[in-house]
Amino acid sequence: MTTPTPQSRRRRQVLSRERIIEAAVGLLDTAGAGALTVRALSERLSTGSGAIYHHVGNMGELLQAATESVVVAALPTPQESTTDPGTEDTGRERIRAAALGLYDAVAEHPWLAVQLAVQVTRSPWGAVTPRIFESIGGCVRTLGVPRSDWFATTSTLVHYILGATSQNAQPSDTADDVGVPRSGARRAEFLDSVSKAWKSLDAGDHPFLHDIADQMRGHDDREQFLTGIDLILAGITAVSRPS
Amino acid sequence: MTTPTPQSRRRRQVLSRERIIEAAVGLLDTAGAGALTVRALSERLSTGSGAIYHHVGNMGELLQAATESVVVAALPTPQESTTDPGTEDTGRERIRAAALGLYDAVAEHPWLAVQLAVQVTRSPWGAVTPRIFESIGGCVRTLGVPRSDWFATTSTLVHYILGATSQNAQPSDTADDVGVPRSGARRAEFLDSVSKAWKSLDAGDHPFLHDIADQMRGHDDREQFLTGIDLILAGITAVSRPS
């Protein structure tokens, strides 16, 4: 009876890789990418830097793990796509679902935008890239695409998805204004300022931007993201089945 | 006659924003993204940090300017696309040219991969995003796409281009091995290791990756990049002209 309830009190306080990753994600979400420092993490977990490095080894590794945990949670479980072969239409629907999962994840965690770009280029053997490829590729299989085109088709989709999600992410990295309500009037205000900036450019140098500045002002990111997916899906069927 | 040839000797040594950007690009190219520090820049330009900050103001601003200078050099001049309206086929060809320009630029300057993602999300009002949009959008105009779809179509292309170039970039950021010959046996070796890594994954969790690991081993990045462009272009004509 020296230590009362050694499990409930102690085991909860014990430091673990999972608890560190969890705290890192929380820090990134609430305070931006620049706020993830070892010292901030130490304070949030009431410990020292040495203890953290005992579990995590590296700052980049921690960022990778945080990215991975969020991506895994965002993607549908791989089982769903394999148990049922499905038709072409369900394949398309599954691609939309997986793409939207990633899109929404980046919207919720803006720091993912840059991190995904870093992870995918720097370590395609990590857990993030395979997960995404598997998720999309499993659907491409049921689309009637010849097997020799599977890799190229999946790559095109993944490239678009990651590019689009990154570029539509709310720019809240520098910890200027964080924690603001996502996708509300804030986003409209942001688009409005960009639209104005495009209009104020020299009309001779940028005639196209002048023309579409208005379209850009009122557009819905999410909807347009899906439009792009459908465009690529249309291209896939058009190429694989030239009528 | 106190200072001999004040122009040739002095004017060449004088520090300017352009010279700093030039040195920054050189540093990034030869030693990776992590090597661009104020101290390294000071040594390379034989000056102090104060002098640099007098011209540049900010480290992020310097990175932005370096990115901009490389992107501007990589893209065809805007005039070319506007003087001649051109046919649909020349429009497609121009899109391929602009896309390849960016692709090759990222291949030559691997640090661009992450920087483009950062620039486009954080400051769409900067010079980089408008340039790319204008370049691609000007071509989309001549593709027979209805005007109301210009923005969505251009966005899809730009998203794919930036996503694909980023993800195909050689991962030489951490200054481990830099200055190695680009796109030679080094790339094949890299792809080989990724292919093996994919094969060694659990077959139950990643059936798709197992299947395409071989396709991935021998593929040509650049060619597949163009395949993706053509896929999207096919989708554009298929959607805008449903036969």
Added chain:
DNA sequence: GGCAAGATTGGAGCAACGCTCCAATTTTGG
């Protein structure tokens, strides 16, 4: 129960970073 071996913790401290500040120098305008 006791106790050595190992695992875990917390924090001091180091090198390097971005950036500010300022005295010294050079250039410029009247």
Added chain:
DNA sequence: CCAAAATTGGAGCGTTGCTCCAATCTTGCC
């Protein structure tokens, strides 16, 4: 020619990622 302005180089501040180590806690074994 000289005062005002622009430019330069470096000392130094605050912060970062990370290493190292003494102290503590946990565990396996008799």
